[in-house]
Amino acid sequence: MKVLLIAQVGLLRLARDRTNVFFVLLAPFLLILVLGQLFGGQDGLRLGVVAAQGQLADRLVTALGSGARVTVARAADEAALRTAVERGEVHAGLVLPASYDASLAAGRTAAVRYLTRQTDLRSHDVGTWVRSVVRQESARVLGVSPTATVTVSTAGRAVFPEGLSAFAISAPPLLLLFTFLTSLTAALGLVETRALGVSRRVHASPTRVGTVITGEALCRVAIALAQGAIIMAGSALLFGVDWGDPLGAVATLLAFSLVGAGAAMLLGASFKTPGPPISLAMILGLGLSALGGGTVPLESFDPTLRTIAHLTPHAWGYDAFAQLVRHDAGLVDVLPQLGVLTGLALVLFALGTWRLRRALT
16 A cells, blocks of 8 residues: 555656646657658659650659659669669659550550658658559550559568558657656656655655655656557547557557666666756657667668667667557567567666665665
């Protein structure tokens, strides 16, 4: 019973601070909205095209550039187009075969190749437009159902599957960011409890030090879980984010929340005044998130930086949610990530418990 009361006091202290209403309830969804619009916006889309001279090919290129939705730029050859796609100079590329006009004039199928860089989120918007225009032009030429087809050329499994919402890409990293950051900033309550002598008075009563530590730990876990659950449920309701397998999603949230709670325990037990821990909370919360894929997708990192990124818990959480949200993975598929996060949580809780026991006794 005392454990629950100690945890309840910590939660009430957090809830009474009105600034937390913004950072816990509003800020995550504002950022999901902003990043979702940034990744999924329709303005400034660029398409590179390689096409031989021909009436039908020229008409298709003109149609692709109509409507002020996509800017079309011709490339000299396929090699130049691939280079432009790889460098991000265009969001995608379209290669029309030299026989395009002859094939359609003879009523045969014309295969058009669509080139994309897997980590370019906006290539999916270009692809939707290209498919629509190609089929419409084919139907106009033949006067029947469209026979022109688009074959998407990718290496291996697509990082961002076709039709994936931009909000589904931005929500998981922001869940990790705010869950960890809220946990660390809430560690300030643990510092204040000790600074005001509350912990000493509780320990002086018939309350074992283990009870105090368990109550504080439970409070930290509840804070992290609450923040993560709010973002997960809110993003599903407001933005239609599908978090994938429920068991896998809940297990990942729980494992990462334990990491955040363990880090908060260690941070809160290591300082006697609130200044240093709040500064460290901001530096670690934002810095580790940025390194672990919170602001730029991990898929855009080079191999060396990706290896370094996996020194953070955020990268492991990112990988788990990427599997669940993008590739219909289940609980079994994310067990390696869950194992790493659980192991890190145990280490942090062990260190935090040791530090807090020393501080109390």
